[in-house]
Amino acid sequence: MKFLIVDDSKAMRNMVQRTLKQAGYDGHQYEFAENGMQALELVKSYQPDLVLSDWHMPVMNGLEFLKQVKAEGLDVNVGMITTEHSEESITTALDAGALFLVCKPFTPEQLSEAILSVFDTAEESETSSTSSYEFAGHDRMIQMISSVYNLKLNAAPFPHSKPDAFPYMLGMYSEAQGGLRAMVLLDNALACFLGAQQTSNSRISAYDELASSSFSQDDHDICTDILGSLASLFSGKSGEKLELRTTHLITTPLAKLDAMMASPSATHLDYMVEVPGYGAGRLLITTF
Amino acid sequence: MDVTLSDTKLGEIVAHSWNIMLGIDLSNTDTPVDDSGNEKYVTGCISIVGGIKYAVFLDCSLPLLKHATALMFDMGEDEITDEELEDALGELTNMAGGAIQQTIDSNSQLSLPVVTDARSHTLKIPATRKLVETKMTHDKGDLLITLVRGKDARKPRGPK
Numbered sequence: 326m327k328f329l330i331v332d333d334s335k336a337m338r339n340m341v342q343r344t345l346k347q348a349g350y351d352g353h354q355y356e357f358a359e360n361g362m363q364a365l366e367l368v369k370s371y372q373p374d375l376v377l378s379d380w381h382m383p384v385m386n387g388l389e390f391l392k393q394v395k396a397e398g399l400d401v402n403v404g405m406i407t408t409e410h411s412e413e414s415i416t417t418a419l420d421a422g423a424l425f426l427v428c429k430p431f432t433p434e435q436l437s438e439a440i441l442s443v444f445d446t447a448e449e450s451e452t453s454s455t456s457s458y459e460f461a462g463h464d465r466m467i468q469m470i471s472s473v474y475n476l477k478l479n480a481a482p483f484p485h486s487k488p489d490a491f492p493y494m495l496g497m498y499s500e501a502q503g504g505l506r507a508m509v510l511l512d513n514a515l516a517c518f519l520g521a522q523q524t525s526n527s528r529i530s531a532y533d534e535l536a537s538s539s540f541s542q543d544d545h546d547i548c549t550d551i552l553g554s555l556a557s558l559f560s561g562k563s564g565e566k567l568e569l570r571t572t573h574l575i576t577t578p579l580a581k582l583d584a585m586m587a588s589p590s591a592t593h594l595d596y597m598v599e600v601p602g603y604g605a606g607r608l609l610i611t612t613f
Numbered sequence: 614m615d616v617t618l619s620d621t622k623l624g625e626i627v628a629h630s631w632n633i634m635l636g637i638d639l640s641n642t643d644t645p646v647d648d649s650g651n652e653k654y655v656t657g658c659i660s661i662v663g664g665i666k667y668a669v670f671l672d673c674s675l676p677l678l679k680h681a682t683a684l685m686f687d688m689g690e691d692e693i694t695d696e697e698l699e700d701a702l703g704e705l706t707n708m709a710g711g712a713i714q715q716t717i718d719s720n721s722q723l724s725l726p727v728v729t730d731a732r733s734h735t736l737k738i739p740a741t742r743k744l745v746e747t748k749m750t751h752d753k754g755d756l757l758i759t760l761v762r763g764k765d766a767r768k769p770r771g772p773k
Contacts, residue, residue, distance in 0.1 A: 334700050334703060334704045334707075335700055336685040337685075339685060339687065381707075408707055408711025410715045410719060411719045428711070429630075429634075429708045430708050430712070
């Protein structure tokens with residue numbers, strides 16, 4: 326995913342990027358602009374998936390930038406990160422085309438939830454073609470993961486339930502140009518066991534990590550790899566494959582995410598996956 | 614009518630911003646402000662303009678500001694330039710102003726922040742009076758937070 330962070334304060338640009346990384350957007354692409362004018366140029370040349378813009382900036386402020394994006398017919402998602410809190414300001418920004426407003430100061434969870442809302446919107450805008458994507462099936466999934474990662478995995482279907490332990494890793498899948506079509510969630514237990522196995526760490530260290538609810542960089546990397554590989558298992562009726570658009574480290578309950586999972590168009594395929602010699606964790610698949 | 618905002622609440626609002634964005638825990642202190650000039654302070658100021666004009670001052674001791682700036686830029690305190698110190702305090706003042714604005718007058722407008730390397734008692738906004746002030750501390754240094762408001766316009770004299 327390509328982010329463009331727009332703020333006249335270098336300190337704030339740095340902090341927004343750091344918070345995004347804390348929210349699970351590590352390993353994504355980042356570009357920066359000091360004002361709306363620079364941002365406009367970068368929207369055209371860099372073509373970001375999401376612009377996060379301040380409101381008050383010299384040369385061209387965030388609101389003027391939004392209006393110019395609309396006037397030029399540029400197809401880009403824009404969210405505002407600002408000290409503007411008033412209802413009037415929020416309405417003004419949303420009317421001008423902002424998808425969300427995050428008020429400073431903000432937490433990684435608040436930023437993550439706001440970004441998830443971008444995908445929610447994409448889903449809502451394409452309800453006519455929901456449920457047109459299918460999952461290839463758990464046998465193929467296990468075969469694929471086992472062969473790619475040289476793992477021996479056993480999976481068993483598991484009754485669907487909301488994720489109840491944090492943190493966990495979430496992958497969101499869509500067509501090249503389209504709304505959200507599938508989500509895959511790897512819970513912390515599965516991440517810890519996979520991470521430990523891949524790095525030849527002991528089972529005890531995996532359980533210690535799990536007990537402390539931590540999520541190591543190794544866990545993050547293996548989960549990101551697996552989520553990327555799983556994209557090939559989703560295919561549409563016309564054979565079009567999905568792409569992994571974003572990965573998120575979810576650290577607290579998010580109302581938006583719960584609502585997406587409870588959507589009437591959602592179909593769930595949930596598994597208990599065993600990493601031999603370590604333990605079992607959950608892999609939850611939701612398609613729309 | 615003056616806004617009701619205690620010194621404790623003023624401190625809490627600013628401490629919340631610093632904690633969320635920087636992980637810095639500020640706590641209240643009753644220690645008097647050091648006016649001797651021995652400790653260097655940097656001041657940020659932002660105006661809140663609505664039905665009544667307010668301004669927020671952050672007087673931050675240099676060691677604390679360096680610590681905050683280093684966290685904001687992910688760099689060592691000895692690598693920080695004056696420009697980065699000003700940038701960081703400007704943004705901290707902006708955030709404090711936004712949070713205080715939300716509490717006292719959400720329909721007002723926030724100005725752009727101003728930063729000076731002088732102590733607040735040499736940076737003054739004419740025709741204002743102090744509403745509330747609180748001092749916060751951290752093992753790196755102190756932060757003095759002051760909220761002032763514009764004086765009411767003089768009422769025209771009516772007939773005796």
